[in-house]
Every structure is written in structure tokens, then in C-alpha cells.
Amino acid sequence: xxxxxxxAAISASLLLLSLAVPAGDAAxxxxxxxxxxxxxxxxxxxxxxxxxxxxxGADGRYSTVIxxxxxxxxxxxxxxxxxxxxxxxxxxxxIAHYGTYIASMTGGKVLTFNIEVSTFPNFxxxxxxxxxxxxxxLLTYTVTTxxxxxxxxxxxxxxxxxxxxxxxxxxxxxxxxxx
Numbered sequence: 001x002x003x004x005x006x007x008a009a010i011s012a013s014l015l016l017l018s019l020a021v022p023a024g025d026a027a028x029x030x031x032x033x034x035x036x037x038x039x040x041x042x043x044x045x046x047x048x049x050x051x052x053x054x055x056x057g058a059d060g061r062y063s064t065v066i067x068x069x070x071x072x073x074x075x076x077x078x079x080x081x082x083x084x085x086x087x088x089x090x091x092x093x094x095i096a097h098y099g100t101y102i103a104s105m106t107g108g109k110v111l112t113f114n115i116e117v118s119t120f121p122n123f124x125x126x127x128x129x130x131x132x133x134x135x136x137x138l139l140t141y142t143v144t145t146x147x148x149x150x151x152x153x154x155x156x157x158x159x160x161x162x163x164x165x166x167x168x169x170x171x172x173x174x175x176x177x178x179x
């Protein structure tokens with residue numbers, strides 16, 4: 001598992017330290033305990049063999065990309081000259097976003113994603129809390145805010161598929177990720 005310290009993490013740590021030393025130490029430990037590069041194992045909303053990656057930095061930055069095993073190729077070979085069906089297939093078959101995150105280990109484990117930019121623009125500027133659990137090198141979290149209502153899948157952090165249920169769970173391993 002890769003752990004990177006950046007100027008942003010140092011600044012954030014100093015700010016937390018200036019507010020409350022114990023809280024700052026706990027927050028830093030929470031980030032370090034989940035930081036890593038995760039690869040999708042399964043995401044039921046994106047079908048069998050979904051693919052993707054989630055990066056959780058020790059500095060509190062994250063990015064995630066999830067896609068179906070196959071997305072439609074554009075006949076024009078230009079992403080700005082696709083057909084309606086090609087665009088629809090890509091939008092329905094993928095999601096990506098990045099921003100900052102907080103891993104809370106008290107009162108139930110919760111990842112809070114502060115989404116700066118998403119391929120679903122309605123998520124831009126929002127914060128989303130996602131309950132999570134860690135078992136070995138598997139991280140599983142539950143999506144409670146759907147970008148496609150009615151399509152909330154379940155995923156687990158191992159290579160086996162998990163049953164469908166709402167809300168969607170994303171399971172990852174360091175690291176491999178399930179969404």
C-alpha cells in the first residue's frame with residue numbers, strides 16, 4: 001500500500017493539531033489506515049467484471065473511476081463525434097469523481113467524500129457519507145446517494161460476487177476494489 005505525504009496533508013495536520021491534538025492524531029491515523037490504491041473486484045451496477053480504481057491518499061485526497069467491463073467504441077474514433085447511443089452507453093456504464101475525503105473510525109466507520117468534480121455533474125460540490133468496513137485488505141463501502149436511482153448495486157471486497165441489495169456497496173482490496 002502506497003502512502004504519500006504532501007504539503008496539503010502537512011497543512012491539514014497542522015490545522016487539526018492547532019485545534020485539538022487528540023482529534024488531529026485520530027484523524028491522521030484514520031486516513032493512514034485506509035490509504036492505498038484499490039482495484040475493483042465487483043460492482044453489481046456495472047455488471048460482471050466491472051473495472052476501476054480508487055485511490056485514497058494519506059493526505060486526504062481521493063479519486064475513483066468505475067466502468068463496465070466493456071464500453072461502446074465510437075465509430076467516428078472521436079469522443080466529440082459520438083452517436084446518442086454511444087454517449088448513452090458510456091454515461092450509463094461509468095462514473096468517476098475526485099476530491100477530498102475523511103475516514104471516521106468513531107461511531108461507526110464512515111468515509112465522507114467531498115466531491116470536487118464528477119462525470120455526473122450533480123455530484124460536483126457535494127459531500128457524501130458512505131459507511132465502510134475493512135476486513136484484511138478488503139474495503140467495502142455503501143453508496144447511499146445514487147447517480148442512477150433504482151440502480152444501487154452491492155459489491156464485496158473479494159473475488160466472489162455478492163447479492164444485489166440497496167444501497168450499493170463498493171468493496172476494494174489493496175489493493176483491489178469492489179464497487
